[in-house]
Amino acid sequence: MIESVLSLLSPLFASSHVRWGIGGSVLLAHHRLVEHPNDLDLLFHPDDFVVAEQILKQLGEQQPTQDKGIFLTRRFEEYTIGHVELDIIVDFKIQHTAGIFSFVFDETAVTEQVSFRGQRYPFMHLEDWYVFYLLMPGRESKVSLLEDYWKSHPLDAPQRLQIALAAPLPDSIRQRIEHIYRYAQ
Template sequence: MLNNSLDRALFQIASAFTEAGITWGVGGSRLLLAHKIVDSARDLDLLVSMRSAERALRLMRELGVGEVSQAKAPFCSRHFSQHRLSGVDVDLIAGYRIEHLQGVYEQVFDTDSISGTVALGDLEIPLSSLEDWYVTYQLYPQKAQRAELIESHFQKSGLARPDLLYRALQGVLPDEVRVRIERLLVQLT
């Protein structure tokens, strides 16, 4: 059923979060793996709504080792904690923010941000949107290649949630990111 430690950790978290009514979604490399954009994931990036942040942190402390941490530049998220569960590193993020030369972009995460699910055992794991991560990865130079991979995926499969790209354009974005998003929207909508 659960073939690796990452999926076992995700299953434990999903069970606890679902029971507690946490608004959350998987992002990062595990999201890309779910969409078959990458072949593997080594850690978990979990987004939670601001409303669910404190409850989610409390549950993560019960499940694993971890404390509230300071996000490292360029990240300046409102809530950020790192945990280790079943040998897997887990970042819990609410109010996901990234600083850039023209200001700070905050990725909105709420129930509208969940763009699908992936089955894991008998649970449905909520996935944050590729569109949101497309924007986020453009703002983080070390992950720019992931933005390219997502854009290639969009070119082949289309945009599932163009509304989230329009929502992102309401935030503080560098001009080059704004232009790239607008160009993609023109091409694919």
């Protein structure tokens, strides 16, 4: 189901020059860390979201969004296409005890364009999602999954962790990122 939604969206985003990236459980599944993704998490470059939103509204149904709580993300929309739930994120920000973590979606946010059945899929960095999961409540299992993964795999983008370390972070999270940065290379 998720693959069919991605194969529907990918050419439409490409023809409209939308900069986007796939994260969350689909990213974890791409790296064979989980077997069944929960939903589809897509991040967009802020300049391209209006076009992306037009595409999404033609294909799916926008769902009512819930209280964002600690999330200060500029746009967080939930869509359903078929039976697939999509979380659409623009300008990801999360408030924590040491300040606000802001993710900048730029040309370095996507690590690879995977070709599959004639389509290209832009996957984000595991390192970025590690930081996101550390900051989000209730994601310890995904944090542990990634930490275990890096015990036997090198970091793909250690510079992404350096970028995160330059941001305000709670000490406990900073220490975990520094540990992974030192030992997973």
